[in-house]
Amino acid sequence: MRERAIRIGDFSGYLGDRFSAVDEVLAGDPVDVLIGDYLAEITLAALSVRYRRDPARGYVEYFVDQLRPHLATLAERRVKVVTNAGGFHPAALASALRELIAAEGVALCVAHVEGDNVLDRLPAYQRAGHRLENLDSGAALAEWDAEPMAANAYLGGWGIAEALASGADIVVCGRVTDASLTSGPAAWWHGWGREDWDALAGAVLAGHIIECGPHATGGNFSGFTRVPGMLVPGFPIAEIDAAGSSVITKHDHDGGTVTTDTVTAQIVYEIQGPAYLNPDVTVHLDEVALELDGPDRVRVTGTTGSPPPPTTKVAVFGQLGHQVVNTVFVTGLDVDAKVDLLRAQIGRDVPEGVTELDITRIGTAAANPGTQWDATVGLRVMATAAEKAPLERFDAAARLGSLYLQSIPGYFHDGGAGLTSTPRPRIDYWPALLPMSEVPHRLALPDGSTVDVKPPVHTEPVAPQPVHAEPGKPVATGETRSAPLGLLAHARSGDKGGNSNVGVWVSDDRAWPWLRDTLSTEALRALVPECADLAVVRHEFPNLRAVHFVLRGLLGTGGSSNLRVDQVGKAVGEYLRAKHVTIPVELLPDEGGNHVAD
Known part of the structure; x- marks a missing residue:
């Protein structure tokens, strides 16, 4: 166990992110671990097509070229690299890296985590009585019209932690959860146990915040016009202490900014509600609080954890x-x-x-x-x-x-x-559920040996998301005006299978009671008529001054198959901000154009 916080820097938020990011972050401030996330839900389906055409492929090939110029630097600085660029074939990517490292004459050890690819096991699971029920509809996989072409279980971070503890310098994964790329290194660094729930939860939240790269530094942010250096916003860093609390920051000389608003934007992005499920821990976001800790530094506290559910998600595509x-x-x-x-x-x-x-x-x-x-x-x-x-x-x-x-x-x-x-x-897309005990989570070491990563001993059934009472109708206490919601509020939206989520928040405590009372479920349906016939779930995050909605079925059965032009709901938040609502004049921007949302 180390006393100081681990510094984890991100260099990729998705397949197609800036190729130059590894160059940039290694030229930036010191970090202990670099993480690269390449796998959106739909990405594995595309990679599986390559894998079926050529069994030697199926991973993110350009990741090798990203690391190529920096192998000596990584070895010299002892910086670890953890990535899910292994996609459908992490063993092949690990082998390609070992060949490159040997050719360069650098002393770096590569391990990989496998077992997430369960496509060939689906028939056996079904014969054993596992329904692989759809997270949204509850239907069994056997009822699906499509023929599965990819099936990947979401793994936790303990295989990564074991790899680093075994001396690996580069850890290649397939479909671990995005946040596992961060929580695994944090658990290794601080020597946490499997039941250090609060610490693990804090690390998972830190991983969720930085997993999308510049999302946390001003990218895809509704306040982008006031972000410096938006031409090329930099990548974030999470400093995670031994208790799991974190500070989110960035490389000092890079563009972008880190504020409570840019961090809030990522916290409310693509979540199910106040309970955020992970294979290692259930993260409770109800009491999460943010505070500035200096320029471009935001401290994240209040995260708590409890045992994970006994099941994990399996992303099935057909x-x-x-x-x-x-x-x-x-x-x-x-x-x-x-x-x-x-x-x-x-x-x-x-x-x-x-x-x-x-x-x-x-x-x-x-x-x-x-x-x-x-x-x-x-x-x-x-x-x-x-x-x-x-x-x-x-x-x-x-x-x-x-x-x-x-x-x-x-x-x-x-x-x-x-x-x-x-x-x-x-x-x-078919988001299925499978007991974690049925997933062969394994660490493969360079000497050919493997280590089985056992599922958690203590689990708890998935509890319903907290229910927050609907507010009453807003009571006007002064002069009001009809104006775009976005004059006061920020928003960010994204996809969870066939559901779109949207989080809306304000920067100033004075505006929070107004936002809470204004954005009821009934009001959301009126503002977004596309949701008129959909189930809408509403949550509140008072510490973040945020209201969060899950719009069930807005995206059909998933982003890869629905007919919407905005297939994965990325613009729903900005659409909502453009809608006019009744706003107290005292909260509106002043003559100088300063907003409550600034």
């Missing part, structure tokens, strides 16, 4: 069918009538077997446009089918292309992008 997507444009006056005619013409004589034809209008034409593009709206046309043949008969490119001389005035498509009739796979 091909549901095929889809074709194109976008055409409508310009000028009579937009409603133009769209109506196009809908009718595009939907005429649709071949049998096309299961859905979704035509979504995007945007509104300006009343007195300053440019042609101010007068233009998009029309996104998406057709789906179980098999390719109906979509090939639909021939979207020919169908849309044939309307130039027989449809509306001002109709066009993007000539630079063209139109397509080529069907693409449509991938569906």
